[in-house]
Amino acid sequence: MVAIRHHIPGRVRFRLSGISLDGFSEWIHAGLLGIQGVKSVRVNEAANSIAVEYDQTLLSKEQLEERLHQLDWSQATESETEHQYTRGDIALNLLGLLAASFVPARYAALTTVPLVGNTLLEGAEQLSEAKVGTEVLDAVAIGLSVARKDYRTAMLTQALLSAGEYMEQQTSRNSDTLLADLMQPSTTQVWVRRNDQEFQTSSDELVVGDHVLLSPGDAIPADGSIISGKVLVNQASLTGEPVPVRREDGAATYAGTVVQDGNAEMLVEKVGSETTTARIAGVIAQSLSEKSQTQVATTQMAERRVNITLAIGSLVFALTRDIERLASVFLVDYSCALKLSTPVAFKSIMYSAAKQGLLLKGGRAIENLAAVDTCVFDKTGTLTYGDLEVTDVICLREQRNAQELLAIAASVEEHCNHPLAQAVVDAAHHQKLPHIDHGEVDYVIAHGLKSSIKDMELLIGSRHFLECHEGVDFSQLEDTITQLEKDGKHMLFMANQHQPIGVIGLRDTLREEVKETLQSLRDSGIKNLVLLTGDTVAKARQLTEELELDLFFAQATPESKATVVEELQKQGHSVMFVGDGVNDAPALSQADVGLAMANGTDLAQMAADVVLMNDNLLGVAQSRKLANEAMKLVKSNIRLAEWVNSGIMLGAALGYLNPATSALLHNGTTLAVLSRAVAARQAR
Incomplete structure (x- = not known):
C-alpha cells in the first residue's frame, strides 16, 4: 500500500506498507526517474519511504502515487545497497578527525567510535554472510587503528573514505539530474476551446478534454484525435518520414509532430508524461543502471585484490608480528579506485555527452562504441536531409x-x-x-x-x-x-x-557535414564505412564513389537491413548502424552499437544505444571520440591505481609507512583517480 506522508508543491514523500524496499533502491530509482517530469528520487530503505522531486506542470502527486501503485514488483531486481553519503557526513568526519588529532586519546574515543561504527558494522555483516570484500578490509583497517587507540588514523581513513564515496555518488546524482532535465519537453503557446470559450495558453496548462485549434506551423502539444477539419501533419519526429500525412475526423495525432497545412480542431486525450513522446524517458533512465563489461571486470578485479591484500597482510604479520605493519598493509585497498573510477568515468562522459546533445545509454554503449571498426549508414534521413x-x-x-x-x-x-x-x-x-x-x-x-x-x-x-x-x-x-x-x-x-x-x-x-563526419570517423579508427540504401545499384555506386565509402548495399528492404548487419558481424566486424526510421529498429538492435538520429522515430531511439539530440551528423563522430576518450581514461586509471597502490603496499610491508601515512597515500590515490574521472564531465 502506498500513502502520501508529506507534500509540498514540487516534492512529495511516500510511505510504503506491506512491501519491503530493502535492496530495491536502484530499481525504484530507475523506474521513477523514467517518468517525464520527475527530477530526483531518494529511497530510504530503513524508513520504507520514497521522496520524489517533480515538475508540477507535468505531474501531480496523485499521478505519482498511481505510478507507484502500477510498479510491477514481480519484475523488481535486487541490488546491493550502499549508504548515501552527504556533505554532512564529510563535515562530521572532518570534525571527528580534528577531535582525534587534538584532544586526549581517552576523549577522542568518544567521538571516533560512533563515527566509524557504521563502517565496522558493515564489515561485520559482510563477514557474517561468509563474504570478504572492501567492507571487510575497511572495517579491519579502521578496527585495528581503534584497537591500537590510534584514533587519528582511524578518523583520517574514515574521512577520506566518505569523501571518495560522496564524490562518486554526487557525480551519479548530477548525471541523473542532467538527463532528467533533457527529458523535459519544450512548451508552446496554443489556442484552446474550453467551456465554450477560446483563449491562448501554454501547452503545459492543457488538460484532458480540451479542444486545441490547430493551424499551419503549429506543434501538436499533446496526444489526441481530430474532431473536425483536415490537416497535413509532418510526423518526422515519430516516423522519420519527411512527407506529411493527412489527418481528418477521428484520426490520431501525437505530441511533438507539426501541422504542415490545413486547419482542424483536436481533442486532447493525453498530456504531460502520458504522451507518446514522453515514453522514451524510461529508456534514458535505464541507461544509468546498466553496467559495462569493463565495469564488471574491474569489480571482479577489485574483489580479487581484496584477497591479495588480506594474504599479503597476513604474511607480513606472520613474519614480523608487527600489528602496525599489518594495519598499514590493510589500509591499502586496490578495490576502491578500481571499483569507483570506472562507473564515475562512464557517467562523467555521459554527462559531458548529454551537454553536447549526445545521449549515450550507459557504460556498455560507450565500451562497444569504442570497439567498432565498421559504420553502416542508412541513407535517407542520415546522410541526407529530409x-x-x-x-x-x-x-x-x-x-x-x-x-x-x-x-x-x-x-x-x-x-x-x-x-x-x-x-x-x-x-x-x-x-x-x-x-x-x-x-x-x-x-x-x-x-x-x-x-x-x-x-x-x-x-x-x-x-x-x-x-x-x-x-x-x-x-x-x-x-x-x-x-x-x-x-x-x-x-x-x-x-x-x-x-x-x-x-x-x-x-x-546530402548533408553539408557528411564528408567531415566520415573523415573524422576514419581518423578515430573506423576502418569500413558502408552505405545501405533502397536505391538502385547505379545510384548507390554513384553516392559511394562521391563520398569515398568502402562498400554499399543497394535495393535494401526493411527486412534486409538487419541481415546486412548480421553478415558483417559474421565476417568478424564490430558494427555501428546509423538510422532513423521505424524500419531501422531491427538493424539498430542487431548492431553492436545502434545510433539513432535526432529526428528518428520513437522506436528507433528506443532500440538505439546512442541517440543524437541535435540534428547534426557530426554527432556520430563526436560520440565515437567521447567513447575513445572514456576507454582511454578508464584504462589509464586502472594502471595508475595498480602501480601506485602496489608501491604503497610495498612501502607498508617493509615498514617504511605507518598506518596514517599509508591511509593518506592510499585514499589520496583513490581521490586522485576519481578526480580524473570527474574532470571528464567538462564539455569538450
Whole structure:
C-alpha cells in the first residue's frame, strides 16, 4: 500500500506498507526517474519511504502515487545497497578527525567510535554472510587503528573514505539530474476551446478534454484525435518520414509532430508524461543502471585484490608480528579506485555527452562504441536531409521550356507548405524565375493543387491524383518515370486542360557535414564505412564513389537491413548502424552499437544505444571520440591505481609507512583517480 506522508508543491514523500524496499533502491530509482517530469528520487530503505522531486506542470502527486501503485514488483531486481553519503557526513568526519588529532586519546574515543561504527558494522555483516570484500578490509583497517587507540588514523581513513564515496555518488546524482532535465519537453503557446470559450495558453496548462485549434506551423502539444477539419501533419519526429500525412475526423495525432497545412480542431486525450513522446524517458533512465563489461571486470578485479591484500597482510604479520605493519598493509585497498573510477568515468562522459546533445545509454554503449571498426549508414534521413531539391524538369509541350514549366509550378506551389512544394519554390527563387499570374488556388489536401493560367485549368500533384481523379494519362513518359523511380526520386506531375505538360523530379539533399563526419570517423579508427540504401545499384555506386565509402548495399528492404548487419558481424566486424526510421529498429538492435538520429522515430531511439539530440551528423563522430576518450581514461586509471597502490603496499610491508601515512597515500590515490574521472564531465 502506498500513502502520501508529506507534500509540498514540487516534492512529495511516500510511505510504503506491506512491501519491503530493502535492496530495491536502484530499481525504484530507475523506474521513477523514467517518468517525464520527475527530477530526483531518494529511497530510504530503513524508513520504507520514497521522496520524489517533480515538475508540477507535468505531474501531480496523485499521478505519482498511481505510478507507484502500477510498479510491477514481480519484475523488481535486487541490488546491493550502499549508504548515501552527504556533505554532512564529510563535515562530521572532518570534525571527528580534528577531535582525534587534538584532544586526549581517552576523549577522542568518544567521538571516533560512533563515527566509524557504521563502517565496522558493515564489515561485520559482510563477514557474517561468509563474504570478504572492501567492507571487510575497511572495517579491519579502521578496527585495528581503534584497537591500537590510534584514533587519528582511524578518523583520517574514515574521512577520506566518505569523501571518495560522496564524490562518486554526487557525480551519479548530477548525471541523473542532467538527463532528467533533457527529458523535459519544450512548451508552446496554443489556442484552446474550453467551456465554450477560446483563449491562448501554454501547452503545459492543457488538460484532458480540451479542444486545441490547430493551424499551419503549429506543434501538436499533446496526444489526441481530430474532431473536425483536415490537416497535413509532418510526423518526422515519430516516423522519420519527411512527407506529411493527412489527418481528418477521428484520426490520431501525437505530441511533438507539426501541422504542415490545413486547419482542424483536436481533442486532447493525453498530456504531460502520458504522451507518446514522453515514453522514451524510461529508456534514458535505464541507461544509468546498466553496467559495462569493463565495469564488471574491474569489480571482479577489485574483489580479487581484496584477497591479495588480506594474504599479503597476513604474511607480513606472520613474519614480523608487527600489528602496525599489518594495519598499514590493510589500509591499502586496490578495490576502491578500481571499483569507483570506472562507473564515475562512464557517467562523467555521459554527462559531458548529454551537454553536447549526445545521449549515450550507459557504460556498455560507450565500451562497444569504442570497439567498432565498421559504420553502416542508412541513407535517407542520415546522410541526407529530409529537405528535397529539384533535379529534373521534363517538358511534354514544345511551346514550353524547362524554366517556364518550373516558374509555373513555383508560382502555384508557393501557396502550399508541402516539402515538395517548398523545394520547387526554392529552385525557382535560386534561378530567379519570374512569377506567373494564375487564378485562385484550390488545395486538395494530400493530393495536389488546382489553379488556372489564362483561363485554362492547371493541375499539379501526384500521379495517382492526376490519373485516377482527373483522367490525365502519363503513359508516354513511362520509361522516364521508371528511371526516376529507380533513382529514388520524388515526382510532381503537371497537366493543363487535362493534358500532361511535364514532370518535376526531386531528390534528398546530402548533408553539408557528411564528408567531415566520415573523415573524422576514419581518423578515430573506423576502418569500413558502408552505405545501405533502397536505391538502385547505379545510384548507390554513384553516392559511394562521391563520398569515398568502402562498400554499399543497394535495393535494401526493411527486412534486409538487419541481415546486412548480421553478415558483417559474421565476417568478424564490430558494427555501428546509423538510422532513423521505424524500419531501422531491427538493424539498430542487431548492431553492436545502434545510433539513432535526432529526428528518428520513437522506436528507433528506443532500440538505439546512442541517440543524437541535435540534428547534426557530426554527432556520430563526436560520440565515437567521447567513447575513445572514456576507454582511454578508464584504462589509464586502472594502471595508475595498480602501480601506485602496489608501491604503497610495498612501502607498508617493509615498514617504511605507518598506518596514517599509508591511509593518506592510499585514499589520496583513490581521490586522485576519481578526480580524473570527474574532470571528464567538462564539455569538450
